[in-house]
Each structure stands twice: as structure tokens, then as C-alpha cells.
Amino acid sequence: MTTRARILYVEDDINLSFVTRDNLEAAHFTVHHCATGIEGWTAFQADEFDLCLLDVMLPQTDGFTLARQIRAVNVDVPILFLSARAERADRLTGLRLGADDYLTKPFSIDELLLKIEVFLKRSRTSTSPVTSQVRVAPPLPAIGTYLFDQANLTLNRAGQNDILTQREADVLAFLLARPNAVVRRDDLLRAIWGDDDYFMGRSLDVFISRLRKRLSADSTVRIDSVHGVGFRLVIPAIL
Structure with a gap:
């Protein structure tokens, strides 16, 4: 039954x-x-x-x-x-x-x-029997010396959790999916905000600034602005 x-x-x-x-x-x-x-x-x-x-x-x-x-x-x-x-x-x-x-x-x-x-x-x-054995959680993606847990909205460094907002986590995840590559500003806006108008663009700038501060403890990590195009998340290695 x-x-x-x-x-x-x-x-x-x-x-x-x-x-x-x-x-x-x-x-x-x-x-x-x-x-x-x-x-x-x-x-x-x-x-x-x-x-x-x-x-x-x-x-x-x-x-x-x-x-x-x-x-x-x-x-x-x-x-x-x-x-x-x-x-x-x-x-x-x-x-x-x-x-x-x-x-x-x-x-x-x-x-x-x-x-x-x-x-x-x-x-x-x-979750069929072929794949329903004990699940091992995948390792959290590394951003330099940080571990990024998107689901739980945290950046962890040296055992210390920094709590992100949902929008901060969404922006960071979008950049991290394209490490060391230029991400077009309008692509990011449409993916996260659903539109790319002026006011949403100003909002994006605020979130980029916040993320830069959150990542500032690791000098090997940075978010570069590419004038007239968008942003680039620079990380030392893709783990």
C-alpha cells in the first residue's frame, strides 16, 4: 500500500x-x-x-x-x-x-x-534507493579564507560567522559562480532584482559595498569594479 x-x-x-x-x-x-x-x-x-x-x-x-x-x-x-x-x-x-x-x-x-x-x-x-544512501553534505565553497554557506546566510572565517542578508548572499553567490570573471552589471541586476533600472542599480552598489567590507579581512579577496561593465570577484583559488 x-x-x-x-x-x-x-x-x-x-x-x-x-x-x-x-x-x-x-x-x-x-x-x-x-x-x-x-x-x-x-x-x-x-x-x-x-x-x-x-x-x-x-x-x-x-x-x-x-x-x-x-x-x-x-x-x-x-x-x-x-x-x-x-x-x-x-x-x-x-x-x-x-x-x-x-x-x-x-x-x-x-x-x-x-x-x-x-x-x-x-x-x-x-531520493530513490539508488541515491538515498546516507547523504554527505558537500563542502562549503571557499572564498579565500572564508567559507560561504548560502543556505544559512553566513560567511565563516576562523570559526567566526558573519551573518549576511538574503540579498547579500544572492549577490555573492552570483559572483562566486563566475570567479575571476567579469560579471555584467545588467545580468546581475536581472538575475537578483528581476530588472536593471536606475534605482535597483543604486541598490546593487550598496550591496557590493557591504560585501567588500565583509570580505576585507582577507587581502587576497576583492570585488573589483569594471568601469562601464560590471564587477569581478577576485579570489586566489577555486576550491
């Missing part, structure tokens, strides 16, 4: 959550519903789930924060946002946090069920 997939469903709208949960259970899923972000995080820590459905506008802890907490401890579990916030910026934020999809309200139950089936199938394939 196939085990019923367990879904963590975090939604504060009582009527919507009742209807959605009823349809999910009719489709033979086991649903654990929570009405606040804090309840959702507590439930996720206490139990194992095959998939998470998260609203964005939640009391106590919003859905973006909850997704960030979940991704910090589990990079595999599928996350789907169900939100009334339909702005492009919100959708991009959710996807950058590691969500697998972002559906806007009102959504089709049939579409939701289809997406759940797709993501559960993908998740189960990635």
Missing part, C-alpha cells in the same frame, strides 16, 4: 483553508494545517513532510520568512506559495528563496493538485 504523502499547509484564511484541505484530503493526501507562520515552523521542526504549501501574508511570521527557515534546514522538500500577492516582485522573491512554484489566488484546485503530483514525483525520484 502506498504511503499517503504528508503536506504542511500554512494558511490563515479559515474558509479557503477548509476548502483546500478538504480537496487535498479527497485526493488522498494527509494535510497538517497551521494558521500562522510560527505554528508552521513549529510543525515542520516536529514532523516530516513531503511538501509545503505556504501563504505569504501570515500572522506572526510571514511565508517568505517561513520558507527561508525551511530551506535553511531542508533543501529538498518542495515548497509552493499560494498567495493573493500577485506582483512580479513577490513572485521573484518567493522563487529566489527556493520555492518550486508560486500560485496566485484565486487558484484552480485542479492546477494545484497537478503541480503537487509533479513536485512529489520529482522529489521522490531525486
Whole structure:
């Protein structure tokens, strides 16, 4: 007998959550519903789930924060946002946090069920018996004498953790994926901010300045500005 997939469903709208949960259970899923972000995080820590459905506008802890907490401890579990916030910026934020999809309200139950089936199938394939032996976490990428943990938003040097913001970690990861190479300014802006207008460019400059300060303890590492083009993360070796 196939085990019923367990879904963590975090939604504060009582009527919507009742209807959605009823349809999910009719489709033979086991649903654990929570009405606040804090309840959702507590439930996720206490139990194992095959998939998470998260609203964005939640009391106590919003859905973006909850997704960030979940991704910090589990990079595999599928996350789907169900939100009334339909702005492009919100959708991009959710996807950058590691969500697998972002559906806007009102959504089709049939579409939701289809997406759940797709993501559960993908998740189960990635953890099939061939690859589900004890997982060894890959080594953290080195940036000179720093170790960069993007999932946990930290730079570690000599045992000391420097906590990054999500945007700082995103910018640094984009540069690190292209070490010692020129990264075009507009490519970075579109990848992280979703656009390359003037005001976002000013914001990028602020984050580059912050990252330079965070990396300043190692003289072999620097972020160069390439005039009129973009930036280059210079590191002594690619480990």
C-alpha cells in the first residue's frame, strides 16, 4: 500500500483553508494545517513532510520568512506559495528563496493538485534507493579564507560567522559562480532584482559595498569594479 504523502499547509484564511484541505484530503493526501507562520515552523521542526504549501501574508511570521527557515534546514522538500500577492516582485522573491512554484489566488484546485503530483514525483525520484544512501553534505565553497554557506546566510572565517542578508548572499553567490570573471552589471541586476533600472542599480552598489567590507579581512579577496561593465570577484583559488 502506498504511503499517503504528508503536506504542511500554512494558511490563515479559515474558509479557503477548509476548502483546500478538504480537496487535498479527497485526493488522498494527509494535510497538517497551521494558521500562522510560527505554528508552521513549529510543525515542520516536529514532523516530516513531503511538501509545503505556504501563504505569504501570515500572522506572526510571514511565508517568505517561513520558507527561508525551511530551506535553511531542508533543501529538498518542495515548497509552493499560494498567495493573493500577485506582483512580479513577490513572485521573484518567493522563487529566489527556493520555492518550486508560486500560485496566485484565486487558484484552480485542479492546477494545484497537478503541480503537487509533479513536485512529489520529482522529489521522490531525486531520493530513490539508488541515491538515498546516507547523504554527505558537500563542502562549503571557499572564498579565500572564508567559507560561504548560502543556505544559512553566513560567511565563516576562523570559526567566526558573519551573518549576511538574503540579498547579500544572492549577490555573492552570483559572483562566486563566475570567479575571476567579469560579471555584467545588467545580468546581475536581472538575475537578483528581476530588472536593471536606475534605482535597483543604486541598490546593487550598496550591496557590493557591504560585501567588500565583509570580505576585507582577507587581502587576497576583492570585488573589483569594471568601469562601464560590471564587477569581478577576485579570489586566489577555486576550491
